[in-house]
Amino acid sequence: MSEIENLLREDLRGRSPYGAPQLDVPVQLNTNENAHPIPEDVAAVVAEFIGRELRGLNRYPDRDAVALRTDLAAYLGHGLTADHVWAANGSNEILQQLLQAFGGPGRTVLGFMPSYSMHPLLARGTGTAFADAGREAGYTLSPAFAAAAIERHDPDLVFLVSPNNPTGTALGADVIEAAYEAARGLVVIDEAYTEFARDPASTALGRLAGRPRLVVTRTMSKAFAFAGARVGYLAADPELVEKLLLVRLPYHLSSITQAAARGALACAPRLQAEVDQLKHQRDRIVKNLRAKGLPVADSDANFVLVGGLRDAAAVWRAVLDRGVLIRDVGLPGRLRITAGTEEETTALLDAFDAVLEARPALFDSATEPQQEQQP
Ligand SMILES: Cc1ncc(COP(=O)(O)O)c(C=O)c1O
Numbered sequence: 314m315s316e317i318e319n320l321l322r323e324d325l326r327g328r329s330p331y332g333a334p335q336l337d338v339p340v341q342l343n344t345n346e347n348a349h350p351i352p353e354d355v356a357a358v359v360a361e362f363i364g365r366e367l368r369g370l371n372r373y374p375d376r377d378a379v380a381l382r383t384d385l386a387a388y389l390g391h392g393l394t395a396d397h398v399w400a401a402n403g404s405n406e407i408l409q410q411l412l413q414a415f416g417g418p419g420r421t422v423l424g425f426m427p428s429y430s431m432h433p434l435l436a437r438g439t440g441t442a443f444a445d446a447g448r449e450a451g452y453t454l455s456p457a458f459a460a461a462a463i464e465r466h467d468p469d470l471v472f473l474v475s476p477n478n479p480t481g482t483a484l485g486a487d488v489i490e491a492a493y494e495a496a497r498g499l500v501v502i503d504e505a506y507t508e509f510a511r512d513p514a515s516t517a518l519g520r521l522a523g524r525p526r527l528v529v530t531r532t533m534s535k536a537f538a539f540a541g542a543r544v545g546y547l548a549a550d551p552e553l554v555e556k557l558l559l560v561r562l563p564y565h566l567s568s569i570t571q572a573a574a575r576g577a578l579a580c581a582p583r584l585q586a587e588v589d590q591l592k593h594q595r596d597r598i599v600k601n602l603r604a605k606g607l608p609v610a611d612s613d614a615n616f617v618l619v620g621g622l623r624d625a626a627a628v629w630r631a632v633l634d635r636g637v638l639i640r641d642v643g644l645p646g647r648l649r650i651t652a653g654t655e656e657e658t659t660a661l662l663d664a665f666d667a668v669l670e671a672r673p674a675l676f677d678s679a680t681e682p683q684q685e686q687q688p
Pocket residue numbers: 344345402403404405406429474477478503505531532533534540543544545
């Protein structure tokens with residue numbers, strides 16, 4: 314063991330950091346980014362908002378980000394105000410702050426894997442134990458399964474992801490209700506992809522009133538095509554938001570970030586139109602791969618999980634050899650594909666066609682078109 318490794322916290326020794334491959338490939342459909350660049354007219358608005366801040370950069374930003382939180386609350390609706398909303402550098406930082414304040418050494422967060430791979434890493438970084446309840450057949454989650462797992466583990470926090478990553482499907486309201494009833498601690502619904510849901514009413518925002526332990530986390534990385542800007546946020550009871558101030562770094566969200574986010578929020582309907590196009594490409598992938606005989610889960614996100622792969626790693630490599638990078642999330646027989654632009658999606662489907670034709674042995678059985686599948 315090196316001297317540095319020896320000095321490292323024991324629970325971090327020998328661990329690997331988060332690391333989705335960042336390869337220089339023509340078509341990148343592996344990290345669930347928004348495939349559309351910021352449109353010119355939106356970029357002009359964002360630039361104007363940022364420009365107004367530049368001369369004031371000698372001062373620290375508003376550490377409570379009140380103007381941004383006011384705009385986020387207006388975007389969310391459901392009667393929410395700035396007091397219900399908190400913002401940070403990506404929803405990863407939001408989740409980390411929740412764990413810092415409500416988790417930590419001696420405490421447990423319960424997750425239902427396969428789900429967002431950062432949840433266990435954020436737990437580890439904050440010294441919070443991560444318990445994995447797993448899922449039912451086909452990666453589904455029923456109210457009874459969720460409630461029983463919560464009763465068994467008695468966690469301080471529960472992380473639910475809706476729509477789930479990597480399966481893509483939104484949770485029913487009954488699962489969220491059952492989890493909340495069973496839990497004594499926080500129930501956090503990670504809604505990073507909710508703007509892509511087939512049913513816009515599937516958000517848990519409408520359930521916040523009267524449920525002080527319920528938290529909904531969101532991000533501008535996906536629907537707002539703002540992954541590079543790093544803006545995530547949550548909606549919850551104002552008292553819970555106040556408690557998060559105990560763990561945030563002072564001035565954690567730069568003036569430029571706050572201004573850029575406000576500029577993008579001012580263009581929300583314009584950006585939602587881009588989301589609608591990506592939803593169309595997502596549905597195109599689902600339909601097309603099913604027609605090829607591959608099982609694909611229904612998706613409420615900007616990605617799909619395809620199954621029926623005898624050798625997922627070899628399919629991943631063969632598709633990459635055709636210039637398209639998708640994601641091997643480590644699930645046997647499955648790969649995750651982010652919806653791209655129309656051209657990127659065509660390239661992906663062409664690559665799959667070519668691999669199916671050249672190497673049919675990599676697939677389970679690609680003869681019969683598949684029926685709808687629910688993960
Ligand atoms: C389910 C889920 N939550 C949160 C995030 C983090 O998003 P960000 O930190 O960019 O807001 C992601 C990113 O891929 C995600 O898939």
